[in-house]
Amino acid sequence: MTVFLLLLSFSVKAQNTEDKRGKYSGNHVKYVFLFVGDGMGVAHSAATEAYRSAINNDKVMHPLSFNEFPSQGLMTTYAKDRFITGSAASGTALATGHKTSINTISMNEDRSSEYPTIAEKAKANNMKVGIITSVSIDHATPAAFYAHEPKRHNYYNIGRQLTGSNFDYFGGGGFKSSKGPEGDKPDLIKMVEDNGYKYVDSKSDFRGLEKNAGKVMAVNPRLDNGAMPYALDMNRKDLSLADFTEKGIELLDNEDGFFMMVEGGKIDWSAHGNDAAGVIHGVMAFSDAVDEAIDFYERHPEETLIVVTSDHETGGMAVGAKKTEYSSYYERLQQQKVTLDVFGDKLDELVKDSPDGEVAFDRVMQITEKYIGLGKERHGLGLNKCDMRLLQHAYEIQFKDKEKPEEMDAMASAYIGKQSFAQTAVDILAKKAGVSFTSNSHTGIPVPVSAIGPGAELFDGRIDNTDIPKNIEVLLWPIGK
Numbered sequence: 001m002t003v004f005l006l007l008l009s010f011s012v013k014a015q016n017t018e019d020k021r022g023k024y025s026g027n028h029v030k031y032v033f034l035f036v037g038d039g040m041g042v043a044h045s046a047a048t049e050a051y052r053s054a055i056n057n058d059k060v061m062h063p064l065s066f067n068e069f070p071s072q073g074l075m076t077t078y079a080k081d082r083f084i085t086g087s088a089a090s091g092t093a094l095a096t097g098h099k100t101s102i103n104t105i106s107m108n109e110d111r112s113s114e115y116p117t118i119a120e121k122a123k124a125n126n127m128k129v130g131i132i133t134s135v136s137i138d139h140a141t142p143a144a145f146y147a148h149e150p151k152r153h154n155y156y157n158i159g160r161q162l163t164g165s166n167f168d169y170f171g172g173g174g175f176k177s178s179k180g181p182e183g184d185k186p187d188l189i190k191m192v193e194d195n196g197y198k199y200v201d202s203k204s205d206f207r208g209l210e211k212n213a214g215k216v217m218a219v220n221p222r223l224d225n226g227a228m229p230y231a232l233d234m235n236r237k238d239l240s241l242a243d244f245t246e247k248g249i250e251l252l253d254n255e256d257g258f259f260m261m262v263e264g265g266k267i268d269w270s271a272h273g274n275d276a277a278g279v280i281h282g283v284m285a286f287s288d289a290v291d292e293a294i295d296f297y298e299r300h301p302e303e304t305l306i307v308v309t310s311d312h313e314t315g316g317m318a319v320g321a322k323k324t325e326y327s328s329y330y331e332r333l334q335q336q337k338v339t340l341d342v343f344g345d346k347l348d349e350l351v352k353d354s355p356d357g358e359v360a361f362d363r364v365m366q367i368t369e370k371y372i373g374l375g376k377e378r379h380g381l382g383l384n385k386c387d388m389r390l391l392q393h394a395y396e397i398q399f400k401d402k403e404k405p406e407e408m409d410a411m412a413s414a415y416i417g418k419q420s421f422a423q424t425a426v427d428i429l430a431k432k433a434g435v436s437f438t439s440n441s442h443t444g445i446p447v448p449v450s451a452i453g454p455g456a457e458l459f460d461g462r463i464d465n466t467d468i469p470k471n472i473e474v475l476l477w478p479i480g481k
């Protein structure tokens with residue numbers, strides 16, 4: 001019995017990621033893709049799979065391509081000083097292999113020293129480096145790969161570090177404010193250009209970028225505070241995360257290899273707002289970007305590693321809801337035409353367009369039916385008495401701001417808290433579709449990791465976020481290099 005237990009404990013220990021890493025020592029891969037679905041947990045991708053099938057009247061959950069990768073692991077995300085992490089601390093772990101304190105960008109927990117990042121090491125080893133995101137390029141996740149900053153909200157300082165990074169390609173989102181929050185600082189876009197980058201912000205210039213374009217910073221033609229539009233809100237004028245990934249491959253492909261980090265940043269934003277349709281469209285756009293890397297992998301399977309993961313789960317999302325029990329109606333989410341944010345803007349416009357600033361409840365409900373689908377009986381989105389009371393209450397708070405009857409206040413805070421009308425509407429839609437959320441923040445549950453390529457087995461099993469760059473490092477370079 002003792003022998004058996006000893007063997008068992010030994011075999012469990014032998015599965016440990018650190019032990020597995022010991023088998024590798026550089027030159028296993030040449031091209032590395034790290035995809036980070038910000039806030040993307042198991043439910044976010046499962047809901048996307050369910051949605052894609054439901055709209056085709058299919059009961060089979062067909063896997064997103066990365067969910068079929070040969071290596072599948074579960075990754076812990078906790079920060080140095082909190083179980084529930086934030087994007088800065090988790091970005092630091094993914095970029096440097098070190099846990100740090102909340103809001104810190106690639107520095108130690110007391111912010112007295114800098115941790116080198118995997119992207120900087122790649123650059124130092126003659127690889128080309130690309131950083132792509134759908135949110136602003138100075139946001140925590142992309143920043144963790146090129147900047148070292150005590151506070152994630154120092155966007156201008158972070159942007160300044162981008163201009164001096166010498167990385168080869170920045171794609172997707174732009175600077176939050178290129179002249180700083182007060183608009184009085186030297187323009188970061190000019191600094192980027194002065195440092196030898198081609199700054200591209202039109203679709204035709206983007207399409208025209210060729211392999212030998214040199215250092216490039218390419219942003220979507222439409223930006224909101226530096227971020228690309230949500231996938232659900234995009235139109236023909238926009239470039240997708242997949243477009244930026246495809247272009248990155250074209251620009252970075254070279255003899256010495258490349259490291260590319262691609263973030264689907266708005267999955268997290270939609271999950272914070274408990275906007276199920278926004279989440280699903282964000283995951284689909286992210287998955288399309290991964291597919292570009294898979295095309296490249298298929299041409300260079302012996303030299304390419306693709307890792308797809310997340311920095312933390314957001315929303316405490318689940319496939320299933322109390323009211324819908326064992327049923328789900330994901331096709332109902334198709335009736336939502338814009339994200340929570342854009343729907344909020346539409347409601348603000350109603351107020352602006354009204355001569356006296358007054359907007360009737362019926363008018364708000366018309367707009368809600370048009371953009372969120374609530375009220376469309378034939379699509380299963382008829383509204384019951386409780387839905388109407390919740391919507392009416394949110395309307396009162398947002399459009400009337402009058403004293404509410406106590407009982408209604410109690411009901412609303414029990415169910416929805418002090419939410420805006422737009423949040424209440426997407427919440428009701430999610431519940432009718434059979435999606436639920438337990439939080440408007442991040443959660444501490446482990447997130448999935450998928451990997452394909454040489455050394456992908458290092459990402460199997462239970463790993464920690466700090467293992468990601470450590471694993472990539474041993475696959476790229478001999479230990480100690």
Ligand SMILES: [Zn+2]
Pocket residue numbers: 038039086087141268311312
């Ligand atoms: Zn995040």
